[in-house]
Amino acid sequence: MQRTKFGEMACSIARTLDVIGEPWSPLILRDVWVGFTRFEQIQADLGISRKVLTERLSHLVECGVIERRPYDRRPRYEYVLTEKGIELVDLLMVMVGWADKWLAGEDGPPVLYRHHACGEVSRVDLRCAHCGEPMHAGDIDLLPGPGAAV
Amino acid sequence: MQRTKFGEMACSIARTLDVIGEPWSPLILRDVWVGFTRFEQIQADLGISRKVLTERLSHLVECGVIERRPYDRRPRYEYVLTEKGIELVDLLMVMVGWADKWLAGEDGPPVLYRHHACGEVSRVDLRCAHCGEPMHAGDIDLLPGPGAAV
């Protein structure tokens, strides 16, 4: 299908979607994050079609979210998160927090996070980078920024 | 294309994607959040095909993220966020924070957030819900949870 491209919209959500908004991309990012860094590993773990995996990986590399690098003298490559990609993992952590609260069934969450700083099993919470108080949908006003559309 | 459904994976990211992972869904959620609550408004704002908009709205309603309710005695409806949906906006705010840092071009971010609590233009930061310290990709260990796959 001729998918509309989001990258050109003056919207930060659309721009983020342009990077990881396609189906599978967040799961690929997760895999790379948790240590499935090679083509075959990711393909086997996700059950994704090889064609699509190739496309997604190239796109994520182009976007500077992951880096493709050889790990052997044979033509073997692994993918690693860049700084830009590591910060994108924030997004995954928030997804996990939401799903654990609203979608985890009888069994509870499949994965737990233990926070290094306090040693406790915990989850992320959104805070204001300026004052440190909670910052959620109802706690803010939206203002036009410098890059606002004409 | 016969898209693989993510909802059945024992993965909270996949489960979240099952709700808002399809193209356009996060942008629809954003529109509803910022006040484009009617079919025609959202369609015009996003330029999305009416067919797809219908599908996405139904799905979001089914998932309990938005609610469809009449606003007239004529057959007119608007969509409003549920509690579950309001908490999903966290995800959008994190997307915005990431794109504003990594993708905003010359012009800077298109939208700014002013935090009610402190009155400052700010952005979200991820903190540990338990101890309040920063909590990002490198600050945690992953542990199998009760709902882990067999």
Place this chain on the structure above:
DNA sequence: CACGTGGAGTTCCCTAAGGGAACTCCAATT
């Protein structure tokens, strides 16, 4: 009362993207 209006979808056709399996390429290893 017939007609027009506008919101909210439906329907239809066409193209492009995803799934899946088979195939290729290539540097080691045996």
Place this chain on the structure above:
DNA sequence: AATTGGAGTTCCCTTAGGGAACTCCACGTG
């Protein structure tokens, strides 16, 4: 020389997205 295994490519088929036209229906308007 033949085999192996990772890393993609290629091909066919199905299905989802884009876009425009069409439907439905409860008002207002003349």
